[in-house]
Amino acid sequence: MNTPSTHDFSPVLSLGSQLLAAADVLPLLRRYGMLPALVKELIIDQVTADIALTPEQSAQAIEAFLRTNQVTSPEQRQNFLAQRGITEADLVFFAERAQKLQQHKLDAWGAKVESYFLQRKSNLDRVLYSLIRTREAGLAQELFFRIQDDGQPFADLARQYSEGQEAQTGGLIGPVELSVPHPTLARILSISQPGQLWPPTRVGEWFVVVRLEKFLPARLDEATRQRLLDELFNTWLLEQVQATLRENSPTADE
Template sequence: MTVVLRIGERSITAEEVLPLMAGYQMLPQFTQELLIDQAIESIECTEEEIAAARQQFYSQNQIEDAEHRKAWLAYYGMTEEQLDRLAMRETRIEKFKQAIWGNKLESYFLSRKDKLDKVIYSLIRVSEQDVGIAQELYFRILEGEQSFAELAREYSKGPEAQTDGLIGPVELSVPHPVLAQLLTLSQPGQVSQPTRVGEWIVLVRLEKFIPAQMDEAMRRRLLNECFNTWLKEQIEQVNSPSPSSSTAAPLAS
């Protein structure tokens, strides 16, 4: 058996590498990185992109000169060529994302928008046995006897009691689906009637609706979502192979 690695007094053979990686829970990460490398294999970069990526990588890893680079290579057991490929990897991944999903982001954004919109709202929650109390609080608010904030401080059973009932801004995917639906159908300032949400009876008032915008930060987020979804599917195919399985990159359209 061929020894491929020596660590201290331990000699590791080629046959032992995979079992050891599995034992240290390293195989999933190893599989993921191999799949990414396979996907970006054909992605090319300009000289300017190469120079910028190399400079950024060296700066992030405090590789200041040839001596530092030599020490870094020795520590990680890498060659100069491997270092160059590593420095370029993030740039190539970003170009891959753009090539595959860049022209699909608008439609993806529209399909996700109802979950990406944000809301600021006020909440009072009481236990499901206290529906009568919830009804009383609702009428107190409507009649102006006490403010929503006062009643939230006194009666709400969740952490919102510490913030006068105020929550947000949060995306509409965050609250319980029933609560999210209430907020979606509400107008700012409108107080909902007592509604059962899980184990609670809640009163909710929409304070502000903040529509999602397709800005640069959102584009980056959606690109990463598409990439991570694709990568998860590829890993699942590797773990559950079938005759039609393929780990090839999707075709751009």
């Protein structure tokens, strides 16, 4: 009996006149930077493989998957499958997989969310603040005194003098998380009381006059809990992907 040669060409994909063999796939994935995405999906398959769903959970997962993808009719369902080149069985697989992944996240990191929240809280707190920025130190000082001593409206001066997009909103920015503003500005806001006006401060190329309007402390509600759960999982997943790519790099055995 003839055995297949290691050089046999078994095409797995046809693109016009181009035929791709199985041996071509991995180098192409690596060349076009798609290998990390494949490794990520394979790792997710591994961690969800042993999680079982009840028929009710499966039905709920499919319903949630279709709702997320805005598929609300049989026609849209067929178009969804055709556009992605997947079958009905694939749709069920992806829907159940998403539910299983959520369960895996809860099993692995659910008990750690509260302590992680406490670590992250200072960056999750939100602030609403007013800002005037200018490259002229003297102008910034003048505007500060016009607000503090003369009682001129911050919003009016921001619209007239601020050199950033905040001029369009009368200097008002937010609410935004404290991780969003420049670190110098974030430190000022984090120790401010509502209504507190700060003298001009150098922030990069700007001189800024800032006033905290409202402080909105972060709370561990369901949306925040899910966000932090996703963060913990994604951090772990990235580490696993990077370790796998290192182990399987072309130079790993050199």
